[in-house]
Amino acid sequence: xxxxxxxxxxxxxxxxxxxxxxxxxxxxxxxxxxxxxxxxxxxxxxxxxxxxxxxxxxxxxxxxxxxxxxxxxxxxxxxxxxxxxxxxxxxxxxxxxxxxxxxxxxxxxxxxxxxxxxxxxxxxxxxxxxxxxxxxxxxxxxxxxxxxxxxxxxxxxxxxxxxxxxxxxxxxxxxxxxxxxxxxxxxxxxxxxxxxxxxxxxxxxxxxxxxxxxxxxxxxxxxxxxxxxxxxxxxxxxxxxxxxxxxxxxxxxxxxxxxxxxxxxxxxxxxxxxxxxxxxxxxxxxxxxxxxxxxxxxxxxxxxxxxxxxxxxxxxxxxxxxxxxxxxxxxxxxxxxxxxxxxxxxxxxxxxxxxxxxxxxxxxxxxxxxxxxxxxxxxxxxxxxxxxxxxxxxxxxxxxxxxxxxxxxxxxxxxxxxxxxxxxxxxxxxxxxxxxxxxxxxxxxxxxxxxxxxxxxx
Amino acid sequence: xxxxxxxxxxxxxxxxxxxxxxxxxxxxxxxxxxxxxxxxxxxxxxxxxxxxxxxxxxxxxxxxxxxxxxxxxxxxxxxxxxxxxxxxxxxxxxxxxxxxxxxxxxxxxxxxxxxxxxxxxxxxxxxxxxxxxxxxxxxxxxxxxxxxxxxxxxxxxxxxxxxxxxxxxxxxxxxxxxxxxxxxxxxxxxxxxxxxxxxxxxxxxxxxxxxxxxxxxxxxxxxxxxxxxxxxxxxxxxxxxxxxxxxxxxxxxxxxxxxxxxxxxxxxxxxxxxxxxxxxxxxxxxxxxxxxxxxxxxxxxxxxxxxxxxxxxxxxxxxxxxxxxxxxxxxxxxxxxxxxxxxxxxxxxxxxxxxxxxxxxxxxxxxxxxxxxxxxxxxxxxxxxxxxxxxxxxxxxxxxxxxxxxxxxxxxxxxxxxxxxxxxxxxxxxxxxxxxxxxxxxxxxxxxxxxxxxxxxx
Numbered sequence: 001x002x003x004x005x006x007x008x009x010x011x012x013x014x015x016x017x018x019x020x021x022x023x024x025x026x027x028x029x030x031x032x033x034x035x036x037x038x039x040x041x042x043x044x045x046x047x048x049x050x051x052x053x054x055x056x057x058x059x060x061x062x063x064x065x066x067x068x069x070x071x072x073x074x075x076x077x078x079x080x081x082x083x084x085x086x087x088x089x090x091x092x093x094x095x096x097x098x099x100x101x102x103x104x105x106x107x108x109x110x111x112x113x114x115x116x117x118x119x120x121x122x123x124x125x126x127x128x129x130x131x132x133x134x135x136x137x138x139x140x141x142x143x144x145x146x147x148x149x150x151x152x153x154x155x156x157x158x159x160x161x162x163x164x165x166x167x168x169x170x171x172x173x174x175x176x177x178x179x180x181x182x183x184x185x186x187x188x189x190x191x192x193x194x195x196x197x198x199x200x201x202x203x204x205x206x207x208x209x210x211x212x213x214x215x216x217x218x219x220x221x222x223x224x225x226x227x228x229x230x231x232x233x234x235x236x237x238x239x240x241x242x243x244x245x246x247x248x249x250x251x252x253x254x255x256x257x258x259x260x261x262x263x264x265x266x267x268x269x270x271x272x273x274x275x276x277x278x279x280x281x282x283x284x285x286x287x288x289x290x291x292x293x294x295x296x297x298x299x300x301x302x303x304x305x306x307x308x309x310x311x312x313x314x315x316x317x318x319x320x321x322x323x324x325x326x327x328x329x330x331x332x333x334x335x336x337x338x339x340x341x342x343x344x345x346x347x348x349x350x351x352x353x354x355x356x357x358x359x360x361x362x363x364x365x366x367x368x369x370x371x372x373x374x375x376x377x378x379x380x381x382x383x384x385x386x387x388x389x390x391x392x393x394x395x396x397x398x399x400x401x402x403x404x405x406x407x408x409x410x411x412x413x414x415x416x417x418x419x420x421x422x423x424x425x426x427x428x429x430x431x432x433x434x435x436x437x438x439x440x441x442x443x444x445x446x447x448x449x450x451x452x453x454x455x456x457x458x
Numbered sequence: 459x460x461x462x463x464x465x466x467x468x469x470x471x472x473x474x475x476x477x478x479x480x481x482x483x484x485x486x487x488x489x490x491x492x493x494x495x496x497x498x499x500x501x502x503x504x505x506x507x508x509x510x511x512x513x514x515x516x517x518x519x520x521x522x523x524x525x526x527x528x529x530x531x532x533x534x535x536x537x538x539x540x541x542x543x544x545x546x547x548x549x550x551x552x553x554x555x556x557x558x559x560x561x562x563x564x565x566x567x568x569x570x571x572x573x574x575x576x577x578x579x580x581x582x583x584x585x586x587x588x589x590x591x592x593x594x595x596x597x598x599x600x601x602x603x604x605x606x607x608x609x610x611x612x613x614x615x616x617x618x619x620x621x622x623x624x625x626x627x628x629x630x631x632x633x634x635x636x637x638x639x640x641x642x643x644x645x646x647x648x649x650x651x652x653x654x655x656x657x658x659x660x661x662x663x664x665x666x667x668x669x670x671x672x673x674x675x676x677x678x679x680x681x682x683x684x685x686x687x688x689x690x691x692x693x694x695x696x697x698x699x700x701x702x703x704x705x706x707x708x709x710x711x712x713x714x715x716x717x718x719x720x721x722x723x724x725x726x727x728x729x730x731x732x733x734x735x736x737x738x739x740x741x742x743x744x745x746x747x748x749x750x751x752x753x754x755x756x757x758x759x760x761x762x763x764x765x766x767x768x769x770x771x772x773x774x775x776x777x778x779x780x781x782x783x784x785x786x787x788x789x790x791x792x793x794x795x796x797x798x799x800x801x802x803x804x805x806x807x808x809x810x811x812x813x814x815x816x817x818x819x820x821x822x823x824x825x826x827x828x829x830x831x832x833x834x835x836x837x838x839x840x841x842x843x844x845x846x847x848x849x850x851x852x853x854x855x856x857x858x859x860x861x862x863x864x865x866x867x868x869x870x871x872x873x874x875x876x877x878x879x880x881x882x883x884x885x886x887x888x889x890x891x892x893x894x895x896x897x898x899x900x901x902x903x904x905x906x907x908x909x910x911x912x913x914x915x916x
Contacts, residue, residue, distance in 0.1 A: 083537030119874030416577030
């Protein structure tokens with residue numbers, strides 16, 4: 001036999017069982033998004049490269065999958081012209097389109113293109129694959145789904161509050177215990193301002209993050225090593241040692257940042273969000289999961305301008321499973337300035353792993369066909385077909401084995417598909433107008449009148 | 459303001475209303491597929507070009523979207539080599555991957571690649587976009603969804619029977635009256651054999667198809683013109699004039715094709731399928747829609763080997779909205795011979811148009827948010843938030859307008875999103891612990907105790 005065909009590295013096929021699990025994840029997220037008034041859109045897989053290029057940094061441009069122009073993509077270039085053009089520029093000549101790299105830039109493009117049709121604030125969600133020419137490795141794929149919800153055209157912090165509620169509701173439905181971490185870019189900017197080290201904010205958060213592991217002295221040493229003066233490190237001490245409830249942390253930060261206008265703004269925003277969520281007392285009243293102010297949270301610093309969120313699973317060792325934040329001027333790059341956005345993105349692949357590890361998929365999510373009719377021959381099949389139609393009319397997924405083959409083969413088909421009930425109609429059942437229904441889990445068999453078949457499986 | 463950004467020609471954005479309608483279509487099809495024991499899979503958007511090339515004819519190869527290799531796609535070719543190589547060969551050098559062109563070839567690849575995991579017969583469905591570098595025109599896109607179901611690894615005609623039932627169930631659920639047309643490649647081959655004109659079968663079906671429009675004499679003239687000898691045309695007369703019930707047609711065909719082994723086989727197969735569907739009597743007992751033997755149906759002659767299906771809407775002028783058939787040796791191209799397949803494909807874009815024209819979308823499919831809380835300020839919003847949580851906990855999609863802006867703007871937001879109820883809490887409602895719920899359709903307002911809010915909207 002020829003060599004088995006394969007698929008491009010970093011891509012995946014999804015088998016029926018994986019699909020059922022993934023659909024359970026996507027549908028849960030969709031349902032909650034819709035419950036909060038978000039509406040679904042879809043954008044094309046291919047965008048013009050002019051839409052995508054320059055939006056993800058120089059590294060990102062390299063990771064875009066580019067699509068060769070149809071037909072004569074060389075459009076008459078001479079050998080000399082080819083020789084004198086860089087690979088990057090040739091790619092730009094040969095390709096006008098690329099595969100989308102994320103859902104945010106296409107969303108910004110969508111908002112600008114359709115702005116006359118949109119009722120702002122526009123609450124949209126989008127669940128589609130994205131493509132990145134990254135080096136594939138465990139847990140990193142070249143094609144993967146993103147599940148984003150964003151509100152654009154509203155600066156109200158109630159949007160942040162609702163996004164946290166969405167996160168809480170989704171993970172409550174999954175049965176996964178999480179900690180929702182929240183920070184604010186303005187607080188980080190305030191800290192950097194306060195110590196006069198605007199460019200050192202990442203070093204600072206990375207060092208502070210190690211406090212539990214390496215202790216205060218080592219953290220301070222690391223800060224000094226990264227070039228932060230002793231005086232500034234001194235000022236950072238209350239921030240490094242920050243602890244207690246969210247309310248206590250906010251109180252301390254208010255004090256520490258009192259001279260930084262933007263820092264105070266960040267603290268106030270966080271206070272608003274946490275208070276609406278009832279998360280300033282020890283027990284969050286509106287949430288099932290804990291929400292925690294975490295100053296070391298510093299994701300997306302090159303685009304987030306306000307709140308920053310991240311979600312960690314409590315019972316599985318895995319990176320962030322959801323994240324998001326507020327970004328001012330989402331659509332400015334496409335010529336429509338002044339629209340602020342805030343969004344979240346669920347990490348479907350990691351959530352898939354978490355639910356697998358904790359064995360949290362509801363049984364019905366994976367099982368499909370409930371009943372298989374064994375096929376003993378045309379006469380028996382003729383007897384079964386109306387029964388099968390009746391079972392399906394009751395909304396129960398059912399099949400008849402299409403071929404008349406050995407019973408053993410049919411039963412192993414039922415087992416492979418994890419079909420819980422098998423209906424057996426041989427000569428004697430046919431003669432008596434009965435059906436023999438086997439429960440594949442218990443092995444129990446019930447011989448019933450044909451018209452009572454539904455009772456056996458409901 | 460800068461020029462509006464756009465998307466590649468032949469691609470589309472789907473707005474919330476379009477998405478809701480499309481989801482209604484996809485979910486209906488999915489539900490029915492699952493009811494019949496089909497399981498969903500997904501394959502990557504990108505396939506190796508070695509998988510795709512040569513599967514769709516020369517024209518198809520040209521219509522494949524090819525993806526430029528990442529990094530140094532020139533891999534050391536000199537400018538002279540580039541200049542002396544044909545565009546087609548260059549494309550092959552620069553690109554290893556392409557976007558899938560349909561769902562059938564990726565499915566065949568999937569079956570071969572995963573054959574050890576599969577319980578045959580494998581009944582899979584797949585709903586994903588495909589891409590073709592076709593010239594865009596009305597109703598023809600470069601990115602569009604296919605909704606395929608196929609059974610592979612079973613030669614039983616019960617599979618054909620079930621696919622017809624699926625078609626019938628889906629369109630019954632949509633409320634669209636259709637005619638399901640059925641033919642068989644073997645009958646067509648038998649006709650060609652009988653008159654000794656194997657290569658003229660398309661000309662013959664095209665000519666016969668015009669009988670109603672141009673009359674018998676003109677059809678015969680056209681057949682003669684396409685080079686079919688008078689004697690053969692004579693033999694074709696009973697086929698051209700074929701009419702009556704399915705049973706009558708089959709009876710005639712049996713007679714006419716009695717000397718062609720393959721032709722008789724085709725008639726018998728059709729007879730089996732129609733008899734199981736109860737479609738040999740005037741009223742189809744197992745179907746809501748009519749099924750009709752139509753010898754002029756000649757789609758997919760280069761791959762179908764047995765039954766051929768096509769579905770026409772009765773109340774809208776539009777081409778075929780669903781089609782399919784049996785193809786032997788689906789996986790032979792990938793080195794796994796001997797597996798027969800049979801499948802159908804719903805044309806989602808055309809079904810979208812049909813449901814639009816007949817106004818058949820159920821109301822709930824398009825409406826999303828049921829209730830909007832107007833936002834008069836922080837105090838009022840604080841009062842509304844727990845009520846909002848209560849409404850959502852009851853499974854009802856609801857929102858609060860995030861910003862405190864003029865009532866008029868908030869009401870026009872509700873109108874734009876077609877939200878049927880608006881909850882208004884001003885100072886007096888707040889003082890009395892009440893909510894004013896406005897029915898946006900009737901204009902009626904109800905002032906109720908806050909805790910009774912659910913009653914107003916259920």
